[in-house]
Amino acid sequence: MSLLLDTPVMLWWAYDDRRLGEAARRAIATSERLFLSSVAVWEIEIKRALGKLRVDSDLREQALRSGFSGLALTLEHAEVAGRLPRHHGDPFDRALVAQAMCEKLTLVSADEALAAYDVPLLRP
Numbered sequence: 001m002s003l004l005l006d007t008p009v010m011l012w013w014a015y016d017d018r019r020l021g022e023a024a025r026r027a028i029a030t031s032e033r034l035f036l037s038s039v040a041v042w043e044i045e046i047k048r049a050l051g052k053l054r055v056d057s058d059l060r061e062q063a064l065r066s067g068f069s070g071l072a073l074t075l076e077h078a079e080v081a082g083r084l085p086r087h088h089g090d091p092f093d094r095a096l097v098a099q100a101m102c103e104k105l106t107l108v109s110a111d112e113a114l115a116a117y118d119v120p121l122l123r124p
Contacts, residue, residue, distance in 0.1 A: 002033040004071065004100050006109040007040040007092065009124050014059055024108060024124040035105060036060065036068040039095040076102055087116035 005013060005028070012020035013028060028034065041060055047053035056062070064070065073095060081091070081098035088094055088111070097117045100107040106120040115121060 001027065001031055002035070002103075002105050003028060003031045003122065004035045004037060004096060004103070004105040004107050005040070006096050006107060006111065006114075007043045008110065009108045010036060010040050010059075010063070011044070011055065012124065014055075014062060019110070020124045024122060027122055028108070034066075034068045035071040035099075035103075036063045037071045037096055037099055038073050039092050039099070043092045071099055071103070073099070074102075084117065088113045 009020060009024070011017070013025075044053060044055060044059065048055060060070075077095060077098045080102055081095045084094050084097060088097070093109075093111060093114060096107060096109075097114060097119050099105070100119045101117070106122050107114065108122045108124060110124050
């Protein structure tokens with residue numbers, strides 16, 4: 001299984017937060033491929049700049065050292081995200097859904113609204 005972690009799950013993984021359940025931890029540890037989206041990094045940096053989030057500045061490097069591959073937002077991803085039904089209003093989450101759809105990845109997310117999309121989900 002290849003996994004794409006949404007932003008909160010990425011933070012829970014990085015900081016060993018107990019909100020990330022044991023089944024999700026096992027799935028991440030045994031995943032064929034792990035992806036960190038440029039969308040998640042962008043969201044984290046925006047929230048950090050606004051003072052809404054305090055995280056280490058090396059989160060991206062930590063993820064890459066741990067075996068995550070970076071996943072850039074492509075033109076195809078942007079097009080698919082823009083065409084998604086409005087089940088979810090957050091553009092970051094919609095971009096992650098589009099990336100998971102286009103790349104055939106399982107999205108790891110606690111966001112219940114994402115279940116309305118045709119994308120494999122793993123609950124943390």
